[in-house]
Amino acid sequence: MKTKVVIIGAGISGASIARVLSRYENLEVHLIEKAPDVGWGVSKANTALIHGGYDDDPEKYPMRAKLCIRGNRLWHQWVKELQIAHVWNGALIVATKEEEFDELERLLERGHRNGVPEMRMVDKNELFHLEPSLTREAIGALWVPIVGQIAPIPAVIALVENAVANGVKTHLETEVRGVKVENGKVKGVETNGDFIEADVVINAAGLYADKIARMAGIDYFEIHPRKGEYFLFDDTVPGPKRVLFPTPTPISKGIVVTTEVSGHLMIGPNAQDLPPKEREDLATTRKGLEEVWEGAKKLWPNLPPRNRVIRTFAGLRPEPTGGDFIIKAEEEVQGFINVAGIRSPGLTSAPAIAYEITEIIRRDLGINLVEKSRWNPYRREITHFFMLRPEQINGMVKKNPAYGKIVCRCNSVSEGDILEAIERMKFIGVKTPSVDSVKFRTKATTGTCQGSFCRPRIVHLLAREYGVEPWQVTLKGRESEIGIGDIKTLLRGDEV
Template sequence: MNIKKVQKRLDIRFGGNVHIADTGYSFRLTGTVDTWNQVVEAGLMCAKSGSKKHIVNDITVPDLEKPCVIQPKISDAALEGRRPDVLVIGGGVVGCAIARELTKEKMEILLIDKEYDVALHASSRNDGMVHPGIDIRPGLLKKKMNNLGNALYDKVCKELDVPFVRSGQFLCFKKISYLPLLVLTIPYWNLTAAGKAHVITGKTLRRLEPGISPEAKCALYFDGAGTVCPYGLTIAFAENAVDNGAEIALNTAVSKMEVKDGRIKSVSTNRGTIYPKIVVNAAGVFAEDIAQMAGDRFFSIHPRKGTNAILDKKARRHIKTIYTLMGTQSKSGHTKGGGIVGTVDGNVLVGPDAAETIEKEDFATHKESIESTFEKHSHAGQWLTTGDIITYFTGIRAATYEEDFIIEKGRLTDNIVHAAGIQSPGLTAAPAIGLQVESLVTELLGEKTKNPKFNPIRKAIIRPKELTDEERANLIKENPDYGQIVCRCEEVSKGEVLDAMRRSLPCDTVDGIKRRVRPGMGRCQGSFCGQQVIRLIAEEKQIPLMQVRKGYPGSEILFGEKGGSREFL
């Protein structure tokens, strides 16, 4: 990067109010601008200037305060004095994959997350697509991790007993004149993407995917694409890590670190002070905050918000795979533009969009996002209707200004490993990131002793609706709880709900059970099954009904007794 040329461009764009300096290990931006979008614009301008160094963005907006991190309400000494070999910060799919990978070695692993459950941020707020890597520039680390991770999915999901479907993905085009060009690109895609690419003409396309719009005249089909339940996979990684000796401490937030002579000596949390040998930073949108506490901040995260809509299962008849009509996508170079995704659970996801935000925990969904997403993707699937929406959700992606992953040892602090900037395709890359971080950690520890008790196999909760009639009858005969239906929409039994609360990573909230065995995921969104789930939680955990939470502390569902009677629910 020619820093003088970059400064000149910044002066022209921001009137001399933004300055860039070379710190030796990154480029640091300072100054003031009028809006948060201008903060991001300045960072992206510098990142596009060809530098191999990361951008640290300290530009401020007068009168715009950065939101405070939402802290757990718990405060105790449960972790005081703990001395794990490795402290993993972050319970998303990447953090849990890392923890599971580390348990292959003989070491003490402690994973902490400030939320009440794993997979509550980006890892439960995405479309579950396993990407073939077609829209990632060759040479980026995330391209390498995507393709390596994609190749591991069949093995990992088989070991963890997680549903995974290589459905494939169609990129559709409006003009048949594109066909010769698409044929010419096949060698490139076969060299750079996960799986193989195929050119599909309109007639064949309509046979394979009858729901695709008549506007689509030809398509590229990528057979390496697939779908998985993102929070289901995260939970599976976490359970297998615990089964193999790792410990997961939830409701645990890092407040500060003691760093001396280039090493982290201690990590202070709301549950006590921890003294780890190695710290792994897998904190998602908070990765920059953790790096700063560790005295090793050489990158910045600019959160990017995206909204998806979930459609009723009846919409699934219109789609077998994943498809998108090119030419209707976002003009931004920092979003894949979303698509229509047939999920492993039988629903359809539409989205996401992309919008820069200063908020790292604002999961609000806005009408405009849904409307623009549906308008865009209705060109690919003319059958789309907002009447099929049963719910929607918003996620925040942890983008760096370089739009690439950071998986490396600390630059200024010796005993930290960063897995940062893990936005899409982070779900796809997670198995490969786990392997890479495990290698870096064992290198730092200077020792590598295999855990002789490591077992990669994790059995999922039994799903009676997936069994044959004979198998289901035998199961119910053995345990009648599997014959008592709690959720009609998703055909979830009492036995499954109880199983969810008795796993190696247990849960005690309505939403926690929802993520594990799906009561409340159907059309009625818990109107029928919600009260039964509340009762089962209260009975299993031996707590009053009014202490049962939807999710976060403070989200108790019941507030009193109806009509003065104790007979409710």
């Protein structure tokens, strides 16, 4: 008889756990997410860094220190198996004053304690060889070659696709409203739909992990949101070759300047602590964005004019009581495992968190895990027309003419790409057609015009493939329908 496991939250942590647990034939794994698609919570908006593991004090934050460097190493394997876009470009923590070298030396020593390889101090000459366009005030830096970057939501999508291919069942648009506990044991979860039985419940609910824990009678920690704001520039704007950090202060790591994996210069984040009730506050502010702009200029003084900005956005991080990751099987409720407070470096640590959960299930819950003989670790990336060579394009168009129709001009996304994305959405259980689901799989609508040209065509493709009216297609799930009011008459043929 299989052990039923419910994972609450399809962000980077929950998706990684689902993928790893899909290896075992005696587990029946269910992945629950309240959003219409995967990766739309904390994982959606962040700096997208695979951190180097030098930053977390192993005495104050032992879980973060242990899992960050392990996660970094695992991502080197996972991006290959799952064909996730990535770059290993390294990071420079830059000093502009002599007194900042004391902090860099502390970071170097901490990195050595955490097992970070290859990091070292570089002088001014080597620094400008590594990053020629850096501020002229820079006098040296700590160089961490193992730092990299990935695209977070495509990474979550890849993990979930692989998990579903290996037998994981997804439940999207499914909100947990209660955790059933009898005689000190987990029995399942109440949702806005059906009751889902479970022998093990893994709470990876991001900003809401404390609320889920309280449903099970566990209330020793609280999550508060920490907001970070960002600028994203047109992809014709040159950015740095490396990830650039200022020397951190006791208050902040400072504003990062980087070129993200799609080739866009990105700056941010700042850090603003919000009260627990503001867990959905993703609004940017004039004050916050000015803080980001001025902070970035200290490292990258030649910021382009603001008319080259194509998007500003904010992300929220779940800051837990005590600051460290909370990853443990709760003794008072047998079968309930918390994966809470997964703030930075949570993206980096996610693969290691998944293996930590596997060990907890074995060691603390006493469940013997039996590996599948035919578990498949591989997943093929979606077709991206803009990445194909001319001879590949010719072959694709001959097989399917849809690949010859460009829908998104900014990023050269074809109709074939979009149809493939819709097919994959359905494969993992996306029920509500949304433009954002297509965007995160194809890059359509993310270019300079931000969808002004391609969005109507995407809406019609989604409507056709999902069998709904165009005005029922959404931007990002229910209550964000594209068509409202009398605009519907244009498609119904009503007299006006």
